[in-house]
Amino acid sequence: MKRSAPPLLKLCALVLTLALPSLSHAALVTFCSGVLASSGQSFVNYSGTSSGLASGMYRMTLSQSGSFTVQNLQGSWNGLAIGAFQPITGSATVSLSGIIPSGLPPGQSVTVTLFIHNTLGQLVDQSTTTVSVSGQSPGWNKVWTATSQGGVAAYAKHYVGDFDGDGTEDLLGVDTNGWMTMFHYRNGDWQWGWSNNGSPSAGGGIYDYRNNLVIGDFDGDGKDEALGVASWVTLFHFDNGTWNWGWSSYGSTSDQLFAHSNGGGYLFSGNFDLAAPAQKDELVGVSASGWITLFRLNAAGTGWDWLWSTQGNTAHGMYGYRHHLRNGGDTNGDGKEEVLGLASWATNFHYVNGDFAWGWSTYGANHIGGVGYPQGPHDALLTGNIDFVDGRDEWFFIQRGPTASWAITEDWAGSNFGWNWSNHNFTPAAPFIGDWPLANNGGSNASYLLVRAVAGQPKHLVARRTFCSHRDMRMYVMNNPWANY
Numbered sequence: 001m002k003r004s005a006p007p008l009l010k011l012c013a014l015v016l017t018l019a020l021p022s023l024s025h026a027a028l029v030t031f032c033s034g035v036l037a038s039s040g041q042s043f044v045n046y047s048g049t050s051s052g053l054a055s056g057m058y059r060m061t062l063s064q065s066g067s068f069t070v071q072n073l074q075g076s077w078n079g080l081a082i083g084a085f086q087p088i089t090g091s092a093t094v095s096l097s098g099i100i101p102s103g104l105p106p107g108q109s110v111t112v113t114l115f116i117h118n119t120l121g122q123l124v125d126q127s128t129t130t131v132s133v134s135g136q137s138p139g140w141n142k143v144w145t146a147t148s149q150g151g152v153a154a155y156a157k158h159y160v161g162d163f164d165g166d167g168t169e170d171l172l173g174v175d176t177n178g179w180m181t182m183f184h185y186r187n188g189d190w191q192w193g194w195s196n197n198g199s200p201s202a203g204g205g206i207y208d209y210r211n212n213l214v215i216g217d218f219d220g221d222g223k224d225e226a227l228g229v230a231s232w233v234t235l236f237h238f239d240n241g242t243w244n245w246g247w248s249s250y251g252s253t254s255d256q257l258f259a260h261s262n263g264g265g266y267l268f269s270g271n272f273d274l275a276a277p278a279q280k281d282e283l284v285g286v287s288a289s290g291w292i293t294l295f296r297l298n299a300a301g302t303g304w305d306w307l308w309s310t311q312g313n314t315a316h317g318m319y320g321y322r323h324h325l326r327n328g329g330d331t332n333g334d335g336k337e338e339v340l341g342l343a344s345w346a347t348n349f350h351y352v353n354g355d356f357a358w359g360w361s362t363y364g365a366n367h368i369g370g371v372g373y374p375q376g377p378h379d380a381l382l383t384g385n386i387d388f389v390d391g392r393d394e395w396f397f398i399q400r401g402p403t404a405s406w407a408i409t410e411d412w413a414g415s416n417f418g419w420n421w422s423n424h425n426f427t428p429a430a431p432f433i434g435d436w437p438l439a440n441n442g443g444s445n446a447s448y449l450l451v452r453a454v455a456g457q458p459k460h461l462v463a464r465r466t467f468c469s470h471r472d473m474r475m476y477v478m479n480n481p482w483a484n485y
């Protein structure tokens, strides 16, 4: 049961809150995004609002601190310049303007603090926003920007696969409001394909499995399927323009895919073995009880064959990684993907001679080819072939969060991983991939995907970030066909 303080204590806490200069409640002024503008440019940020203030007379003031000083920094409240008392009732618009001095390197940032005082001189709110210098890192071309908040950018989650088998990968967008829509990159835009049009029962009810779809070409027909993992485990094939049921556990708790995915276990896909048909993806199941098992859809598509399992053996090299296993891509170019374990050590496992064998490992080193390991808890590691010069998958490390500033690509170099492209290998280093800012600048939930959006081209990078007023989603591709990324 939740405890609540007696009324007298609550009153004391309120008085203390009003009297103290540092406030513990959520800030009453919010900017939907920070400022990102070029050095030497003036800016206006109209994205602020204040709400939650009791009606009355208030005065707002500004201060700034950071690696440079914003010139002519001014704010306004409902269009009136701040600094004097004015009546505020209900929510109010807050804007910020100024000039970023010329000659600054990209990525430099200033924190602007807004203070609200009442007529007694008491501080009633303190909030912050950022002003940052925009920039661009060489090596990447932006090929697409979401121009509508109603298309692919609106969807909270995107699964990648070539569901229709045309050789290019599609995005299956999933939203929280019942919508699920497939998008195809055609004529330079992500265009609508199949959609459930907000009906959760359309497409065989695939929406019910939206939180955990494992994508792979499990039957080897050249099209990717979506394996929906919930209390039922069901394989969906995209045929004749919609999703259709294939194999399903039909809720059986003795089903082995269910047993491996239930209660904290998980499934992931990849082409870990090249037995005919060679393009067929396998499925690794990691059960909550510590079994690690390799499955393959049988030839009839009616069930899953066991290829291999630890059968709970805690001495197997993979066991210590069981909470952190994933597809590591085909970094050595042998046509098979590896299983990558990301625990206190990072280790690759290759499926050879009917077992997952230990391959490369950090052996406890604190970096992978110069990238600090372990990564930050929210940082991304993408795998995919993003250049023209080798037929192998790269590892693409991307920092995430409010102060993210690094992005690095790496190749397997025979005995270890080595870095190729990095945004820090230029002067001045810009915390960007192309013009995509790595830092959140007032947004959140940056997400990154590699997608083969165009046949015959390297994988493209799809980047997306959420702001309270909109989503920023763009796509980039490397721009030097002769460079090794």
Ligand SMILES: [Ca+2]
Pocket (backbone or CB within 6 Å): 161, 162, 163, 164, 165, 166, 167, 168, 169, 170
């Ligand atoms: Ca496709």
Ligand SMILES: [Ca+2]
Pocket (backbone or CB within 6 Å): 216, 217, 218, 219, 220, 221, 222, 223, 224, 225
């Ligand atoms: Ca298939």
Ligand SMILES: [Ca+2]
Pocket (backbone or CB within 6 Å): 270, 271, 272, 273, 274, 275, 277, 278, 279, 280, 281, 282
């Ligand atoms: Ca295979």
Ligand SMILES: [Ca+2]
Pocket (backbone or CB within 6 Å): 387, 389, 390, 394, 410, 411, 420, 484, 485
């Ligand atoms: Ca490469």
